[in-house]
Amino acid sequence: MTVTYRQPGVVLTDHRFTVPLDHDDPAGETIELYAREVVARDRVGRDLPWLLYLQGGPGFGANRFIGRQAWLGRALQDYRVLLLDQRGTGHSTPANRQTLPLRGGPAEQADYLARFRADAIVRDCEAIRPRVTGGAPWTVLGQSFGGFCTVAYLSTAPEGLDAALITGGLPSLDAHADDVYRAAYPRVERKVAAHYARYPQDVERARRIADHLLTHDVVLPSGYRLTVEAFQTLGVLLGSGDGSHRLHYLLEHAFVRTPAGPALSDAFQEQVQGLLSYAAHPLYALIHESIYAQDDRPTAWSAERVRAEFPRFDAAKTLAGDEPLLFTGETVHPWMFDCDPALRPLRETAELLAARTGWTPLYDPARLAANEVPVAAAVYHDDLYVDTAHSLATARAVRGLRTWVTDEFEHDGVRAGGPRVLDRLLALARDDV
Structure with a gap:
């Protein structure tokens, strides 16, 4: 009707x-x-x-x-x-x-x-x-x-x-997905540098949050497991006109004092789970890399593999030194299907899509x-x-x-x-x- x-x-x-x-x-x-x-x-x-x-x-x-x-x-x-x-x-x-x-x-x-x-x-x-x-x-x-x-x-x-x-x-x-991400990671690094130039106070804030996530098991109210790698994906905000400002306002109230010591605030956790959850758009996570697939080569979790070629994005190595933490951009990773309750039942499906060959030309x-x-x-x-x-x-x-x-x-x-x-x-x- x-x-x-x-x-x-x-x-x-x-x-x-x-x-x-x-x-x-x-x-x-x-x-x-x-x-x-x-x-x-x-x-x-x-x-x-x-x-x-x-x-x-x-x-x-x-x-x-x-x-x-x-x-x-x-x-x-x-x-x-x-x-x-x-x-x-x-x-x-x-x-x-x-x-x-x-x-x-x-x-x-x-x-x-x-x-x-x-x-x-x-x-x-x-x-x-x-x-x-x-x-x-x-x-x-x-x-x-x-x-x-x-x-x-x-x-x-x-x-x-x-x-x-x-x-x-x-x-x-x-271009294969690998080519797309090899071009993307340096671009992401430039965007992160521009963000820190605008908001230098966020360098320490981001490092502090990342350090907390490396030493604590944080599960958001929705059941989303917030790892440091998941936190880094908030850099996806930097692709929009107001994204740097939104990221700044998110980071500035991340912690509260509690009887057990500093903890990530409920307000921060609520905002982060809204930004990271794929519950409203799971197709994005499932088929994102396949939009670049046109031949017999599998995508094979391209963004995850190519990220290893850019060690500056490794949070643990960054925190061992004094460099700013790098956020990441528009990427999908296999660990997302462990962290996000909306994706967990689809992990094997995602693996099969990542291994798929014989894609038709677009x-x-x-x-x-x-x-x-x-x-x-x-x-x-x-x-x-x-x-x-x-x-x-x-x-x-x-x-x-x-x-x-x-x-x-x-x-x-x-x-x-x-x-x-x-x-x-x-x-x-x-x-x-």
Whole structure:
């Protein structure tokens, strides 16, 4: 049943679609996709072109906007917008520790999750597009992993696109996950150094917390086991425009005095478990490294293996000296499936995905080189999550792609500066600048 309702300045309509789990077997098992249509209240009855939004991730549902937040207000000047919960996320058929046992054991679960990458998401989009637009091509806006999906879209079904807009999401066309993380760790170190330059008092605070975690067994109220390696992953915050400030405010009230001596405060523990838990987005942990897999090489816990090549990230060695503790960034590690109660039942499934080979190619360099779809991409200089050099190499490989390279924003530019970012991308795609 279609449901329509209102928020300030907009009219929303819920849509549900049934698509094949495996698009190569259209008569086989199906899953459900959810999407939310948004249109400006004063343009409800108009015949407007469509813009499809593909969220970052993988594993996150589309933004739950209220009214015309972030980039949405600018989009609604020109488009009717579809906010898609990609397969397995949001209100689409869920994939988590509660539902995956319905598939069977770990092997069956891993086979199922192997169908949740960009190639399947693009085919989902093409399956629902005729039902949404009547067959007309639409403009796609892809943020981060959504940009990876958009490049896959250009590779496999460009006829479905009127234009492609990408923010912080131009992937390497051929890098293995190892290459991605070898480029990432030095970038993370630069971001951490910049954080400590802004907040030098955090050097001692971070070392003190890390020392406490090395000498105490800390289990958060949710059951999450907070190790020093888990604490270091809070560096993922440094990829957003306000992340350094958020990390600082988190560290400044970490300890309280108790009859048994200093202890991590309840307030600190509550915030940390909210930041570290994968309960709301387990797909991110399960398939994150597979978004870089395109050949017979397994990912084999790439971020964990490559981290060993950068010993400065070893907390125990750091605390034995006087160097600042290094946080880490957007990485997934096998120990997360021991620490996080939302992931523990899925440990064997994750191991099978990490060992998997025979991944299908996600991108078609020849087709991208012959591209005729207007494409514009915002590339955030020294982006914590997506390597700038990889992005620019891909930009050169896509015929007609226009880039806007900026250090005004971090990876979340489409949120922090949404109207301006989207306006610039539209102007580039339309050849107005």
